[in-house]
Amino acid sequence: METTKNHFFSDMSVMLGRSMRHITRSMDTIITVCLTPIAMMLLFVYVFGGAIKVGTDNYVNYLLPGILLIAIATGISYTAYRLFMDMQRGIFERFNSMPIARSAALWGHVLTSLVANAISVAVIILVALVMGFRSTAGILSWLAVAGILALFTLALTWIAVIAGLSAKSVDGASAFSYPIIFLPFISSAFVPTESMPPVVRAFAENQPVTAIVDALRALLSGQQVGTNLWIALAWCVGIMLVAYIFAMRVYKKRV
Amino acid sequence: MEKAIQVKGLQKSYKQHHVLKGVDLEVEKGSIFALLGSNGAGKTTTVKILATLLKPDGGTAAVNGFDVTTSPENVRWSISLTGQFAAVDEILTGRENLIMIARLRHLKNPRHVADDLLKRFGLTGAADRKVSTYSGGMRRRLDIAMSLIGNPQLIFLDEPTTGLDPEARIGVWNVVQELADSGTTVFLTTQYLEEAEQLADQIAILHEGRIIVSGTFEELRKQFPPAKVEYIEKQPTLEEIFLAIIGKKEEK
Numbered sequence: 001m002e003t004t005k006n007h008f009f010s011d012m013s014v015m016l017g018r019s020m021r022h023i024t025r026s027m028d029t030i031i032t033v034c035l036t037p038i039a040m041m042l043l044f045v046y047v048f049g050g051a052i053k054v055g056t057d058n059y060v061n062y063l064l065p066g067i068l069l070i071a072i073a074t075g076i077s078y079t080a081y082r083l084f085m086d087m088q089r090g091i092f093e094r095f096n097s098m099p100i101a102r103s104a105a106l107w108g109h110v111l112t113s114l115v116a117n118a119i120s121v122a123v124i125i126l127v128a129l130v131m132g133f134r135s136t137a138g139i140l141s142w143l144a145v146a147g148i149l150a151l152f153t154l155a156l157t158w159i160a161v162i163a164g165l166s167a168k169s170v171d172g173a174s175a176f177s178y179p180i181i182f183l184p185f186i187s188s189a190f191v192p193t194e195s196m197p198p199v200v201r202a203f204a205e206n207q208p209v210t211a212i213v214d215a216l217r218a219l220l221s222g223q224q225v226g227t228n229l230w231i232a233l234a235w236c237v238g239i240m241l242v243a244y245i246f247a248m249r250v251y252k253k254r255v
Numbered sequence: 256m257e258k259a260i261q262v263k264g265l266q267k268s269y270k271q272h273h274v275l276k277g278v279d280l281e282v283e284k285g286s287i288f289a290l291l292g293s294n295g296a297g298k299t300t301t302v303k304i305l306a307t308l309l310k311p312d313g314g315t316a317a318v319n320g321f322d323v324t325t326s327p328e329n330v331r332w333s334i335s336l337t338g339q340f341a342a343v344d345e346i347l348t349g350r351e352n353l354i355m356i357a358r359l360r361h362l363k364n365p366r367h368v369a370d371d372l373l374k375r376f377g378l379t380g381a382a383d384r385k386v387s388t389y390s391g392g393m394r395r396r397l398d399i400a401m402s403l404i405g406n407p408q409l410i411f412l413d414e415p416t417t418g419l420d421p422e423a424r425i426g427v428w429n430v431v432q433e434l435a436d437s438g439t440t441v442f443l444t445t446q447y448l449e450e451a452e453q454l455a456d457q458i459a460i461l462h463e464g465r466i467i468v469s470g471t472f473e474e475l476r477k478q479f480p481p482a483k484v485e486y487i488e489k490q491p492t493l494e495e496i497f498l499a500i501i502g503k504k505e506e507k
């Protein structure tokens with residue numbers, strides 16, 4: 001007898017193709033995801049920038065890592081939304097009554113999230129280049145940047161999967177991302193943590209965004225990344241694993 | 256005769272709400288079985304359990320010889336479900352929907368399968384339009400077409416003709432008849448006695464959580480008071496009038 005496990009990758013590629021079509025047919029969601037981070041970048045660089053002392057003359061360089069993380073946090077709320085809508089529709093019922101590897105549909109959404117966020121990250125980097133962003137990073141450093149961003153996206157995507165699967169309403173499915181979008185503000189993303197009051201500073205220096213932002217910034221400016229890289233990776237992988245286990249548990253209960 | 260479906264003492268509750276209170280039914284291979292019941296009787300619940308989407312609270316159910324709770328994967332290899340609400344992807348085109356399902360069923364030539372079905376269901380003209388622009392009837396036809404892909408041994412159709420105009424309804428009836436002629440078992444639910452009369456080899460009526468009567472249409476007819484029988488016979492005549500008018504219009 002055939003089993004569904006043999007077909008996991010072909011099933012998943014069909015699912016990926018399906019949700020990628022959803023994305024390319026609603027490019028407006030990608031534009032929406034890019035708009036807020038770009039507006040923030042403009043605001044911080046041209047309005048607040050003059051008053052913020054960060055110790056470099058190029059504030060766009062300083063700002064970009066945090067802006068990218070905000071863009072990803074916004075982007076994954078659409079992943080939760082798409083998953084939630086899919087669960088509501090009859091089409092998921094059809095998939096579930098077919099001999100398809102159970103998690104193929106879920107992985108389709110996860111990989112789509114990765115691609116969609118990669119697109120918005122690329123768009124924002126282009127805008128930043130226009131605004132004066134310059135990097136001395138070599139190929140390897142850029143690959144490391146891409147790798148960290150991909151891991152960060154995956155970690156947040158699995159959180160989004162939990163939200164999408166367990167939400168009771170459309171609003172609930174995307175509201176979970178607000179605190180995540182807010183995290184970069186209490187980190188080294190916009191201003192150095194040294195300028196913060198002690199309690200806030202303690203939080204800022206020990207939360208994942210600061211480590212990730214510092215690692216990205218060091219990589220992009222061609223400096224030594226040091227331990228920040230490992231702390232950033234540990235955070236991303238740790239969050240991803242925990243969220244993955246929970247998401248799978250919720251998924252098994254749902255189907 | 257071999258059984259395609261065997262259900263004994265099937266129970267299902269949603270929290271406090273006891274919907275199925277011991278459903279017994281048997282469906283023979285290659286036959287058309289109609290499950291009748293009013294709104295909320297539990298028809299969809301029964302179909303979902305048989306299609307492995309819901310777990311029963313009690314009783315046993317076997318589909319094509321496989322138990323739905325202990326070997327759901329084997330059940331899924333042998334069935335296809337057309338749920339009560341169209342299970343189509345609105346953002347994809349009709350053709351893409353069909354190709355997607357053909358690929359998920361691991362067929363050799365998905366495009367070819369899609370083209371054939373589009374033709375058979377009169378959707379060739381709309382094949383490359385997004386499904387969100389389809390009418391209810393077109394959506395339903397696509398939905399049923401998607402369920403035929405891969406020639407499953409057993410097809411569930413949950414209220415396949417609700418919301419269709421008489422012509423489209425007869426189109427669905429023809430498809431169901433063709434399926435049965437080619438040896439596929441069809442399990443359909445409906446609220447229309449006349450539909451069961453037209454199609455089904457066996458009819459069962461689900462009421463208050465149990466099957467209250469079952470048998471062939473002739474057997475059932477004997478149990479109904481004459482007034483009801485008269486009502487049953489009126490429906491096709493109305494339909495005939497409607498079709499006659501439509502037919503005349505088209506001849507002009």
Ligand SMILES: Nc1ncnc2c1ncn2[C@@H]1O[C@H](COP(=O)(O)OP(=O)(O)OP(=O)(O)O)[C@@H](O)[C@H]1O
Nearest residue numbers: 269272274292293294295296297298299300301339
């Ligand atoms: N997910 C659910 N949670 C709680 N109650 C439910 C759920 N699904 C169905 N019910 C209840 O179970 C009963 C049977 O529902 P079901 O959908 O099986 O009926 P049906 O015979 O298919 O009705 P219809 O002809 O309207 O489609 C209804 O009273 C319904 O309210």
Ligand SMILES: [Mg+2]
Nearest residue numbers: 298299300339
């Ligand atoms: Mg129903």
